[in-house]
Amino acid sequence: MLRPIGSMLNSRYAAALGALAIGAVAFSASAAATPLPLFPFILTPPVQSAPPPVQAAPDENESGAIELPARLKRQVVSYPTREAPGTVIIDTPNTYLYYVLGGGHAIRYGIGVGRDGFTWSGVQAVTKKAEWPDWTPPPEMIARQPYLPRHMAGGPGNPLGARAMYLGGTVYRIHGTNAPETIGTHVSSGCIRLTNQDVSDLYSRVNVGTRVIVLPMNRQAANAGDKRS
Template sequence: MTQSRRAFIATATAGLVTLAAPAIAATGAVQRNVSALQKIDWRDHFDALGVGVIVADTSARAVHYWGGDGETYRLYPSSVPVSPELTKLGYTEVIRKIEGPTWTPTPSMRERDPSLPRVVPAGPENPLGTHALYLSWQYYRIHGTHDTRKIGRPSSDGCIGLYNEHIARLYGLVEVGTQVRLI
């Protein structure tokens, strides 16, 4: 009986290790990915910090922020546009900051879905979440979202989305004039 119990425990343990292996491998991949993300340097994208810089990495689905003091650095997971056609890459800057933004669907959104409301006021139904950083590109924002399922995946019509608590923190750090690059 002891031998069969040991055999059973050995077999069960081997089975659990086999089942856990993909999760362990995925964790390692996530850790390697995070390490790779942290190697991004603002100097690879900008000549000077100015009041601060943001790099929104659409393939890694991450937003990097460096403050103008050269000491402040933050990394946030993000949502990204749903398709390459909606993804604008390149340089822009923060031209306005709004706490409690209203959302107005773009003309192309209303063309695709005429049932969209003309305006959504600030609140839990607002797709821009609690805070928005308006970029110099028309209709593009870095903003919060009440729908936390969107973070980490393609889910927007062109904007970069953050958890509401993350955009609130970033909003407090970012100044108008912050340089932004979407890669």
């Protein structure tokens, strides 16, 4: 029996709609199972590398700023002496400071000493210790060098450096320096200078009351030669 043409068209139209519906359901199920990628126009923030660590400014007082000759570097050496352990001996002509350890040994430090006409000798005791000391030039120094400041607070720019040990009632000190290149020379007005690293080491060993022997320029320190170092 023949079906009317209109009925056939309606049947095909309904079938097509059914197929589309089934496809849509399948697509929806697939989409639910697989997450969609991000849209390409959504930008993620650029990856930023961590900034380099901030480094402390070089300390202009440290002896690391220059390379001292081997003989002026702090070291334990052979040094027979009758002086008691803990005694400090200043070998002015050789620009050495010895801290007596006993048992025939001492720690030897390179130092700067008084320039021509400003060396001295004798026995004193440490009467005061100070960290990053202030500097007040004595009147006789100002008379010779009127351009000097009357007072300077302690700090990296202070010529006394990181530590100072005051000797008796004199104007002399064992102290650090902001000019480590002067170690091994005759340059001061009578004070004994070490690098800031060395004076800090010595400071940790020396106490108030420590005996300090300063040898004169015209006398070699006994057993202080490099041959026994």
